[in-house]
Amino acid sequence: MAAPARIWNQQQLSREARLVRAAKVLGKDLSGKAVPADRIADLLHTVIETGDRVCLEGNNQKQADFLAKALAALDPARVNRLHMLQSVVALPEHLDVFDKGIASRLDFSFSGPQAGRMAKLVASGQIQIGAIHTYLELFGRYFIDLTPRVSLITAEAADRQGNLYTGPNTEDTPAIVEATAFKSGIVIAQVNQILDALPRVDIPADWVDFTVQAPTPNYIEPLFTRDPAQISEIQVLMAMMAIKGIYAEYEVDRLNHGIGFDTAAIELILPTYAESLGLCGKIARHWALNPHPALIPAIEAGFVESVHSFGSELGMENYIRSRPDVFFVGPDGSMRSNRAFCQAAGHYACDMFIGSTLQIDLQGNSSTATAGRISGFGGAPNMGSDARGRRHASNAWLKAGRQARDGKNLIPRGQKLVVQMVETFREHMQPAFVEKLDAWRLAEQAGMAIPPVMIYGDDVTHILTEEGIANLLLCRTDEEREQAIRGVAGYTPIGLGRDKRMVENLRDRGIVQRAEDLGIDKRMATRDLLAAKSMKDLVRASGGLYDPPRRFRNW
């Protein structure tokens, strides 16, 4: 029964060997953990081995862009067959590593801007996709079967010891570093500056092996900024229906909003329309949300008690610093975001997810996948699914659960509200409602085991269009569900294919609701309801604290 002669610390030995090699190669250039930027290729060639799982940090916001470039510039004869782990595939370099034969396998969550090129590289066999994940799922796998050997991360600053300061964009860093550092992996951080004393410590020095001051600050995308000037009156109408028909109806107090103009419109009519309905302090008090500039008027009006964020948003730094009762900030005054915790909170501590989509089928399955583009879904599947492990009750959750189970012989259970908000026609007059999702075709093209659905029909509780709200919780048969969806699908072929009598019957039963059924006067649905009508209005609402990135300024 003695232990067999097996080596049980191969990972530690491999780590030590890599560190020794690095010290030898970098020699006198290595000062503590700091590596000069011009030695990055030598460092990466020395500590990364062929076949390694390499996590490259980057999300919707901050990007380890210097390290991404350095990785893409490695010699594929020396380092190849890397298995890349990435929250987001956003930069050209993220795909260059596959094009050049440095990496061959990829597990990721989202690839919006690179979705088309990725599909081509998959078709040519240069990328093998492990799987597409929702963020928290990918982080979970870092601790189970996809633990990184090397992680390339980014932070605002490091000190001489290697402690890291992330500033407001903490984002995915803690999850990545913890999985790597505590499994004998190697953590390399690009930083914008090296300081003698950090404003605060976000990642302790002994979790970090190397720091390198990048020649330029890491790239950050202001992805969650929406110019109110671009919000249409149809979006105002849909926002009114959302507030009166769903937020007020279910007393939705803790929530997450997806990205886009549809939800920005909701944020912007909280201080006007929702206020006029007497809803301040009764709905939308607690948020799992990036610091959307469109939320400023609602915060100023006292609607919002707290916001915990996945990441930050460019230009919101001073506003956040000045509203610490609302946001999570450190002793230095800047935000601490955390994608892992915020996703957990979005899943388990919110009563509602509301977001946009591209396509919805007759079962209510929705997807942003389109043929020829492998894009992933980011956080939506996690937020937009019923949290079946949830056990705490709230009015919203209990009411949704009652509606879903009423008359069925089932033990009581609550349910999360998952609302898909979509105009019946999207750009180029493409109908949003379809017989069959493009996801089926993409699955075939890319050899996926099942079609990439963003939110499954059995998790969707409401579909909201300019024509009205379909409450899927109240549907009792597949046919009712189909007609409820057709009943809000407007003039699309799906909408025109409705059984008019059945839809009227569903309307009588409150399963389909029009604006007028909700007592909404459509004439009120104008841009006048928006608490801010332009970027400049947002700046004003913030008392000058919000400082939009240049591209959003037209003054």
Next chain:
Amino acid sequence: MAAPARIWNQQQLSREARLVRAAKVLGKDLSGKAVPADRIADLLHTVIETGDRVCLEGNNQKQADFLAKALAALDPARVNRLHMLQSVVALPEHLDVFDKGIASRLDFSFSGPQAGRMAKLVASGQIQIGAIHTYLELFGRYFIDLTPRVSLITAEAADRQGNLYTGPNTEDTPAIVEATAFKSGIVIAQVNQILDALPRVDIPADWVDFTVQAPTPNYIEPLFTRDPAQISEIQVLMAMMAIKGIYAEYEVDRLNHGIGFDTAAIELILPTYAESLGLCGKIARHWALNPHPALIPAIEAGFVESVHSFGSELGMENYIRSRPDVFFVGPDGSMRSNRAFCQAAGHYACDMFIGSTLQIDLQGNSSTATAGRISGFGGAPNMGSDARGRRHASNAWLKAGRQARDGKNLIPRGQKLVVQMVETFREHMQPAFVEKLDAWRLAEQAGMAIPPVMIYGDDVTHILTEEGIANLLLCRTDEEREQAIRGVAGYTPIGLGRDKRMVENLRDRGIVQRAEDLGIDKRMATRDLLAAKSMKDLVRASGGLYDPPRRFRNW
């Protein structure tokens, strides 16, 4: 549109005021962040205010017991109406604070040892329960609507600056501290020692306000240790059915085991029975699991590639240190556990949860709640629910999804395996199968909105008893599901009430499987199959590295 005259940093101001008071009261005793143990009452009286939300750390394993005692000794005339947030209510002091009128409200996850007394305090109105949560759900709410004002935590050591070293029992600390420290709350840590240099940093100093060296090391319960000597042959038989009928059948490679002798039996026959089936390297390679001593023989036999843990287990320290390829360890050689990440991994990165329960009803709902005891469920609801946000595929997940949806007009989707394992009769010949869960009566007694179900029937995929396996995925009607459950309920009234012809039909269709249907020879189901039959065997299997707590030693 100027910002109204509202104070936006009340939390920061309140924090500052508390820190100033503490500095004044403690005066010369305050050395940096360190407070002498005998001044703890003064510290708590000064920094905790009536009505505060106070998070008191403690889980199945480590307990901030010194701080719990100190809190219970406060003057209720000075501090009262506290809202307690706790993963686990385990110590008498956890309820004393309610008995004495110091606290009045409680949100928590688990209260095993104090469940009876808690029910009495709820009945007498001394405890208002906010809600019972699964751990990750409670952590999520710390960032949304239950952010702590003061957190009382525990660590192995602090340095003079206030950096904390948790040792292997990191557990809930990172989640609690992050939510508190970054919302202007106050973090007080009891530590076993104050050191000049820490073996590693688990929590950075600037997230911690006060450290106090407790007179005795924090209490740690070896909750996950099961003496193999107490495993019965029935449990060996059930373990064989689990391995052949579920692990092998679905190729279950990433998993979590619940606590108890049923799953310990499975762990102990991996190197014998599963090995004889040629399953080494094919099943059970990646685990989200505390370091169960019963897993040692499977690790030594090469079954296990990795284990990420919620917490640690007393006596396993040296074994873990010597098996760093398997466990997550820090540069100091001791484990880094993390309940939040491990729960996320258990939810999203595992294909199966298998665990025991007390009661199962005819819909497959299961619960450990019994009348007169408010106990909660810890991590089971999170692990034992279908992760509907999951998007990555595996053979196990796809097969379960196919079985559930085969013949239904639904878009393909995978599903998590959730197995409830139970002997048909539990202690005192109480049947495990019931018409109605005790949870209904408890809900009435305690004024809960809905009955406290641990795992809902629509998430359970298999029920495993000594009579066989009921595969609920394959059931197509409520009646089939009921008869499948009756078909493995043995001689309980529920089992005796079966429709024998229908159960035989289900057996023909593979929905109910007996040991013989699986090709299992029941005569093999003896304790000889256990790779370790005693605690001493476990020590031997570990090459002397496992050092069981005294209570488990009878030599």
